[in-house]
Amino acid sequence: MKKRILISDIAKALGISVTTVSFILNDKAKEKRISEALTKRVLDYVKKVGYKPNELAKSLRTGKTKILGLIIEDISNPFFGNIARLIESKVYEQGYRIIYCSTNNDVDKARELIQMFYDRQVDGFIITPSDGLEDTVKQLQQSNIPVVLFDRYFPNLETDYVGADNFQGAFDATNHLCQQGYKRIGFVSLYSDQTQMKERSDGYLKAMDNNKQQSFIQKVQMDASDEEAMDSLKDFICENRLDAVLFSTNYLAISGLKASKKYSFAMPAMIAFDDHTVFKLLEPSITVVSQPIKEIAENLINILLLRLQGKIKATRKMVLPCELKIRESTKAKVNV
Amino acid sequence: MKKRILISDIAKALGISVTTVSFILNDKAKEKRISEALTKRVLDYVKKVGYKPNELAKSLRTGKTKILGLIIEDISNPFFGNIARLIESKVYEQGYRIIYCSTNNDVDKARELIQMFYDRQVDGFIITPSDGLEDTVKQLQQSNIPVVLFDRYFPNLETDYVGADNFQGAFDATNHLCQQGYKRIGFVSLYSDQTQMKERSDGYLKAMDNNKQQSFIQKVQMDASDEEAMDSLKDFICENRLDAVLFSTNYLAISGLKASKKYSFAMPAMIAFDDHTVFKLLEPSITVVSQPIKEIAENLINILLLRLQGKIKATRKMVLPCELKIRESTKAKVNV
């Protein structure tokens, strides 16, 4: 276990001051008018001995940790897992690291996590906010710490935000079902005030309205068990004799599919929000509204980095288009 | 933006020294014989003003960051995503945080990541090592920093390790196929020296041997595209007229299923290693060898925490049993 080499060791070895070394290492040689000869000498020596600055000391002094906090709903959900992977590799290139936690939509946990990350002085946040987190986010803003929300936002709070066009996605999906000839089209959502859910619901309703169709809506408790969800979905679909269903999340769609298997009823035409490996493989394969995951991740990072560099003032809201991926589960209805 | 309150502010306000406050805050009041009266006075005041220590300063002084590095293959793979979620919530209770990165099985990236985390002075590592990472892990050990490997290990390096009983899992799966009457049972694996692959392969071979059956093995390049994997799997299954296949990972199984869909050949009886949402939903549902994810996560954390507390000396290797979840894809063969 060899001792870590310090900036003072370098200074001593070269017979110069610590300050000079620090300036050179922080690319301030020019600005501070350090001679090129000395600059080179220091850089060479640093390389030779493989000096690595102590990030903790650096952070303590500068107040910047180069760590970003990622607060998401659930890292084991492929939608979030994929975003996390993309975010992680993006920021990595910029010298930032990610420290993350899943909230499972629990406000108290979310609050605690954010406080914790704040105490650890992360430089910025990317958050999928749960219901009721508005105050906490506001506090972060007031503390002047950059926050970018994604997937959902707070209508009454000016924040940076990146998300998909949920209204359009749901609208297009519903329209597609209408065009295919379906007459009893249901919509499955959650008991939640989150904006993405509201927008999807609005998109569905608008399309149904345009097509002069009666709407059927079923909400599921956010903390419902898989069993409970399956039960209520079975009833919803069967009792209303639906011939098509739009599911507002991928896991609700999966619960629906499980239900149809468990209770042996025929799943009507269906569309799911958010793609998933399973949807491509099923027989029939499932039509989905797919969010532009890559673009979402890229924009999240871009906005956050610009904020960190103080390059933007006004809040930015990015709404990215969804893509309707038409598969077998929504083929044209054969009129009976 | 109110100024952060410091330990020195507390000392000043109460007319005592910084040292005393620090002792009390670190539960050393007894040991350092601080009077109970004073202890209470300090604790009350701290609570009242809501003092939170600066973790950076603490870390700088103690050399401990209370951050653990998690290096996994791919956070977007549900198997790893689930483990990550469990690990995260476990360590969270103990006051530790996780900083993670995916390697995508790239040694160079893994090495760089570990170096980075090391520079940031994480207290310990949990790593799914890619091929060729042996040296790096050895270096960490020599630097006296705790490392626990999982999913795979290095036969020639004494390390803490937690993983599933891959041999037994593959053995049981293969035996099950034999008992169901299948005669041409193939095994799909990766070109990789990783131990978990070797063990699964050995389990398959041993069972085939016991049952006096001819073995069929196909390896896929680790960096093969989905298309390439699908092509080679199609050829493997069709040209050998296999009536059953054991896939050594969930994503290989998924590639196989995609291939059967794309090229319209009937998928023979099959078993996948590692469960996945998709396997329960397919028609027929897929029999799997399921790893005890929860136990793996718990043991990883337990061992790492014990190491961090210096409570264990000898390396621990935990091998946990897999469970064969029999579903519809391996029903008894009807002899033609």
Place this chain on the structure above:
DNA sequence: AAATTGCGCTAAAAGGTTTTATTTACTAAT
């Protein structure tokens, strides 16, 4: 000749803790 400017570099403070070594004020024992 005195005052100013520019150059190349540096001493020392600051950032907020923990911990070692020491002090002070007592009480008890010799």
Place this chain on the structure above:
DNA sequence: ATTAGTAAATAAAACCTTTTAGCGCAATTT
């Protein structure tokens, strides 16, 4: 009356950087 011992608290060093303010000197300006 001196010594020894103990309880309760503390001063100052240590952790390793970045950054502010400024020094000594030579060249230029007034």
